Amino acid sequence: MAAQSITEIESGTDDDTVSDIASTSGSTAGSLTGSGDRGAARLAARGVTVGYAGRTVIDGLDVSIPPGVITTIIGPNGCGKSTLLRTLTRLLKPAKGTVVLDGEDIARLRTRDVAKKLGLLPQAPVAPEGLTVADLVARGRHPHQSWLRQWSSDDADVVARALAMTGVADLAERPVDSLSGGQRQRVWISMTLAQGTDLLLLDEPTTYLDLAHAIDVLDLVDDLHESGCTVVMVLHDLNLATRYSDNLIVMREGSILAQGHPRDVITAELLHEAFGLRAQVIDAPVGDSPIIVPLGRTHV
């Protein structure tokens, strides 16, 4: 199930969606093998200022999301991680600045066209009681449907593949609320996948999951990355973030402290500056990412 590509998922569809996907993933293709930073950014914020009801959370921030890699935003609670993610997905409208998606100002695109390019999974979504897995994932096709054309065999194909790829196919007839937290999160990611986009933004996909289920979900994110997706997520667990990302964005009080590969970015000084956390950073026994060992007050 691992390496089935998202373009393969889309190959069953006939109409404009295919060319849509093809044209957007064209820019991604070159960067898949390389370091990733060289391709044009899929998604970028330019001088955005965002806030809620008069309180400014992010002030004049610039960031670009490199194509074909997993980018994770970390930072202390209330630093504006989710605000940034929500701004990038147009859930929040910046007071100043623009968000650029594949070279176009996202505020000028039709909501539907954005949904064909960019998949979004909000924090802790809730499905109506009794809704089945297949029905939920099928709703991911909404941006490709219209009042007259509500369901086609192409939709069925894409949904079947999205179910298979996320490993929830044999749960298809079960109500979503009867599943475990990890399975549920897989189902939601499956729905986002059925949207047929290769740019996925996940807001804290591992919240409320135990470590094994969190790893399960992050392995799925890895699979999506392998298949050519650009993934942006917000994570709370620093060690999971360093282990599963190619690109870290470290935030504090609405601005970006550092950005880059975990092994270049994560240092004891940075952690202290960002989180006020005393920690030691050591090389992991496996893989090339660092491990953070928090010291706390007494565990020296």
Place this chain on the structure above:
Amino acid sequence: MNETDVKRDKPPVTVSPGVRLGRVSFVWRPWLVLVTVLLTAATFLVFCVSIGVGDFPIGLPQVVTTLLGQGEQVDEFVIMDLRLPRALAGLVVGIALGVSGAITQSVARNPLASPEILGITWGAGAVAVFLVTVSGGTTTAVVNSVGLSAAALAGGLLTGLLVYFLAWRRGIDGMRLILIGISVSAVMQAITTWLLVQADIRDVARAQVWLVGSLDNRSWDDVRVALWCTLVLLVVVAGAAFQFKPMHLGDEVAAGLGVRYTVVRAVLLLCAVLLAAVAVSVAGPVAFVALVAPQVAMRLTRCPTPPLLASGLVGALLLIGADLVARAGLPITLPVGVVTAAIGGPFLVYLLVRGNLRQTDR
């Protein structure tokens, strides 16, 4: 019990390919279609029986032939001029309340959020009673029925909008909407009571008749406007229904799926408020239909969210059925609102309890 578990072992990934008719394609849900067809048939049957029953009973076949324009002259007069308006009023009010309830419950993602709890019903009631009591006997002619309906419509609409704007805080939260609706409803009920206490006793009697909710003495003039309003609103609702589907998953997921949810929600809530206000203006504040019809429809169709069309049909069935029972089934004549509550309440409890039993069975 274990046998059913074994039977669930089915081949992997079964996603229905759907049905295609030319450029139109949709998901094939046989159970939903079957239940909707049965509900339509049942509603039509009760509609015809309701027309046939009265001081001058008419058989079911005669009712149907007369409705088709092939009946005898006597039947035609009784049916077309006297009974059809009442039955149509029941149909329109029932459908309007059922659809309105299905929308408000879906938007708030909470089964408590029915038009009567969101203040629409009592707002309409307060304005109507105000008109009756304040104008007194002087402008009776103007106030009669049409004026009263218009006042109720305006009252319901204004109260609905008031609740919506009070509940607005960076979006609409279901619980907040319900709490503010209950508060506004309470104020409107207090105003209504105060008006009744102050008023002349004859006016009180007139207001009271209207307040309990009934279909008595409905003429074509009462029904015609409501019928057209409801038809137009239902067309708008049907148009917006497609964009509404992802909104059951929450605002942010819907936004991620390309739905301009603030616009869709505003349009649909406005339709819901108008439908409820139209219903109240025709029949007065009929209790319980808007709350119970979507819930009954959900369980009959086995849908996880209130189905719009089926909710309207259940509403109509409930209202016409209750009116029939209120007129003919009981030794004393009761207002229809009392009967809708008496039938709808226990039926919802039955469905909930049956659901509980099934779950404990597993």
